[in-house]
Amino acid sequence: MVRSSILGFPRMGRLRDLKKATEAYWGEKISREELLKEAKRLRLEHWRIQQDAGVDIIPSNDFALYDQVLDHIQLFGIIPERYSKYGLHPIDEYFAMGRGLQRPAKDGQPAVDVPSLEMVKWFDSNYHYVKPTLQDNQQFKLAADPKPVREFLEAKEAGIITRPVILGPVSFLTLGKADRGQTVAPIAQLEKLLPLYVELLIKLKEAGAEDVQIDEPVLVFDLPASSKAAFKPAYAKLGALGGAAPRITLATYFGDIVHNIDVLSSLQSLYAIHVDLVRNPEQLRTVIASLGPNQTLSAGVVDGRNIWKTNLQAAIEKVELAVQRLGQDRVIVATSSSLLHTPHTLASEKGLDPEVRDWFSFAVEKASEVVVIANAVTNGPSSVREQLEANAKSIQSRATSKRTNDPKVKERLAAVTKDMYNRKSPFPTRIAQQETTLKLPLFPTTTIGSFPQTKEIRIQRNRFTKGEITAEQYEKFIEKEIQDVIKIQEELGLDVFVHGEPERNDMVQYFGERLTGYVFTTHAWVQSYGSRCVRPPIIVGDVSRPAPMSVKESKYAASVSSKPMKGMLTGPITCLRWSFPRDDIHQSIQAQQLALALRDEVIDLEAAEVFVIQVDEPALREGLPLRAGKEREDYLSWAVNSFRLATAGVADSTQIHSHFCYSEFQDFFHAIAALDADVLSIENSKSDAKLLKVFVDEAYPRHIGPGVYDIHSPRVPSEQEIKDRIAEMLQYLRPEQLWIDPDCGLKTRQWPETKAALANMVNAAKFYRQQYTR
Known part of the structure; x- marks a missing residue:
């Protein structure tokens, strides 16, 4: 029979239960024991959901209090x-x-x-992982009570036999880095680390685990020779354990592995290979041909990254092709990746329009989909006829719905000309006019956009949403919040102000709610990092802007501000990437539609006398195809053009900013430069400042604000710490290029720490201003 499996399940819970518990623990409102009790309750609940759906292979150790890679850092004792x-x-x-x-x-x-520790994006997703950080004399030690074993036994005690999930040794080290000031090559530590994997696998077998899932997602990369060469000896050692260890399913996802098929061919002692057939269905035949005579294929045919219902008939056809070559006993139906990247359950969405609700499938529903596909292939379509017929109706309904197509949007997109992608003048001309207009000092200070979203802001927004206060009352409240934020910035001595975004729930959702083509959920939260969850909007049709979206608040802020006011927008690529996009048209078309809507907003902001406009694109790096080549260059071309289309319609004297976080952009710097933004702000507080060397090597002519402190941490950096950061930056950047700012928005922080950190930042900037203007 064909079995069903899930590679991982969302860990936050139906109502963000884990977020509430961890934040309560951090705030000393619950004890450590209460936190662990709630975590255990969630794990059991999630295992039961999968068991009740009929899933054959249920994962364990996919749960983490903060991050699964951080779990492995602690598991193997890699603690600076x-x-x-x-x-x-x-x-x-x-x-x-x-x-x-x-x-x-x-x-x-x-x-x-x-x-x-440094935190970066997990491949091309919006999830962030903590980077393994190694020392020159790195020692490894397996935890005395290994988490994978502990959670397997926990499930076993509840009567559920699971397949533990472990990040593989090659991926773990390849994704790591040397600590600041260290020279160690992480992958060179493989021989020291492997014995711990051996020990862990033996412990899992002794606990009763018959199977283990080892994730090696770096196989979708163009690997460095050292990492590629590491696979064969690593898995020869693990595979040689035979019956002393569980059977190994090696899992890849987020791309194809055809370019590394020689690696796969050398791993035929492993029990099974998992591949992502949603992202790259064309790899199926090649992968099947490379399997050993007894190896099993785990076919990832249910999308672990999006919310659309699976086209069950198309998925069944893929699985049947595998069965024809391998037989039923050597094929497993699976999600393409962990369901970590999807919301918990569609059952919570009572307010969705029934038409579009019928098109969606979240994690709980996807668990049922893998079971239906497996049953259809094992027992024939008639065994699940009702489910297949309902699914076919849903797929047809979406394909023919008038909600997905807007002829006016298509006509406007067809009328875009080449001139619409270009600013009126080159940067030297623009910056000269901007200096005259804005009159900014050396080392100008600003923030990235948002200020703390207080409990009172959330209460008033909720009251307005429920109709408990009028639009006029809510507007007066927002104006008062803007006034307060401007007063704080004046007291701190910042140079370019922001209005603080008190009216905004989320940097993508806020704009999506004001655009056609989007729908929104109530409880469809997805983990971004730690306890931070986002509720991505869903693009269901062609996108346009019926009316201005942010002009009223920015215009008001500019009218009561003594300094230049910065208008804040989310860029087209980030609006696309941080939504659940359509899968029925190419993403480049969706990005261009968003760009035209934002172009209108940029022009309206300028007309409202907002002459500094920041269009954030933190997701630009995230969308980069994982392998170099034509697909990557094509993406960068349409992504850059989308940004330029959104921003190029203003006068030379209007200064365009853009912000990037967690962007390891050395390998696509030409695209960053091609955006032609007047000022870039980037995350740099957790990264080695040598990242800035690329700006020197490429003779980057425009202005840049590398983040001087980490806003994702509650700690307050000292003034000296920020001075030291600026001194580092000045080794790579000219004084006239350098802006001083935090590394991201301050929405998630509290006011006391925000004021203290910004005061230290402004004082550090003033110190260097004095040094360079004597």
């Missing part, structure tokens, strides 16, 4: 001394690595002040 020296409880040490920790001395415990 700056964290271990405090003697923290393992859970507090874990959170310190993930989010930093700043705590005064109390109850006999020493003061703690440590920033978090």
Whole structure:
């Protein structure tokens, strides 16, 4: 029979239960024991959901209190001394690595002040993982009570036999880095790390695990020779354990592995290979041909990254092709990747329009889809006829719906000319006019856009949404919040102000709610990092802007501000990538539609006398195809053109900013430069400042604001710490190029820490301003 499996399940819970529990623990509102009890309850609930759906292979160790890679960092003892020296409880040490920790001395415990480890995007998703950070003399040690074993036994005790999920040794090291000031090559540590994997697998077998899923997603990359060469000896060692270890299913996802098929051919001692047949269905035949005579194929035919219902008939056809070649017993129906990237359940969405609701499938529903596909192939379509017929109606309904097509949007897109992608003058002409208009000092200070979203803001927004206060009352409240934020910025001495975005729920959702072609959910939260969850809008049809979206608030802020006011917009690629996009038209078309809508907004902001406009594109790097080549260059071409189409319609004297976070952009710097933004702000607080060397090597002519402190951590950087950061930056950037700002928006922070950090930042900027203007 064909079995069904899931590679991983969302961990937050139906109502963001894990978020609430971790934040309560951080706020000392619940105990460590209460946090662990809630985590255990969630794990059991999620296993039961999959068991009740009829899933044959249920994952364990896919749950994490913060991040699954951080789990492995702690599992293997890769803990830099700056964290271990405090003697923290393992859970507090874990959170310190993930989010930093700043705590005064109390109850006999020493003061703690440590920033978090670097956090970057997980492949091309909007999920962030914590980078393994190794030392030159790195030692590895398996935890005394290994989490994968503990959670397997927890499920077993509940009567559920699971398949533990472990990040593979080659991917773990390839995704790692040397700590600041260290020279170690992480992949060179493989021989020291492998014995811990051997020990872990033996412990899992002794606990009763018959199968284990080892994720090696780096196989979709163009791998460095050292990483590629590491696979054969690594899995020869793990495979040689035979019956002393569980059977290994090696899982890849987010791309094809055909370019690394020689690696796959050398791993025929492994039980099964999983491939993503949603992202790259064309790899199926090649992968089947490379399997060993007894190997099983795990066919990822249910999308783990999007919310559209699976076309069951098309998925069944893929699986049947595999069965024809391999037989039923050697094929597993699976999600394409972990369902971490999808919302929990569609059942929570009571307010969705029934027409579009019928098109969606979230994690709980996808669990049923893999079971239906497996049953259809095993027992024939008649065994699940009702489900197949209902699915076919849903697919047809979406394909023929008038909601998906707007002829006016298509006509406008067809009328776009080449001139619409270009600013009126080159940067030297523009910056000269901007300096005259804006009158900014050397080392100008600003923030990235949002200020803390207080409890009062959320309460008033909720009251307005429920109709408990009028639009006029809500508008007066927002105006008062804007006034307060401007006063704070004046007191701090910032140079370019923002209005703080009190009216905005989310940087994509806010704009999506004001565009046609979008729909929205109530509880469809997805983890972004740690306890941070987002509720991505869903693009269901052609996109356009019926009316201005942000002009009223920005115009008001400019009217009451003593300094230049920066209008804040989310760019077309980020609006696309941080939504659930359509899968029935190419993403480049969706991006261009968004760009035209934003172009109208940019022009209207300028007309409202807002002469600094920031169009954020933090997702530009995230959307980059994982492999170099034509697909990547094509993406960069339409992505850059979308940004330029959105921003090029203004006068030379209007300054265009853009922001990027977690962007390891050395390998596509030409595209960053091609955006032609007057000022870039980038995440740099967790990265080695040598990242800035690319700006020197490429002779980047425009202005740049590398983030001087990490806003994802609650700790307050000292003034000296920020001075040191600026000194580092000045090794790579000219003083007249450099802006001083945090590394991202301040929405998730509290006001006391925000004011303290910004005061230190402004003082550090003033110090260097004095040094360079004597």
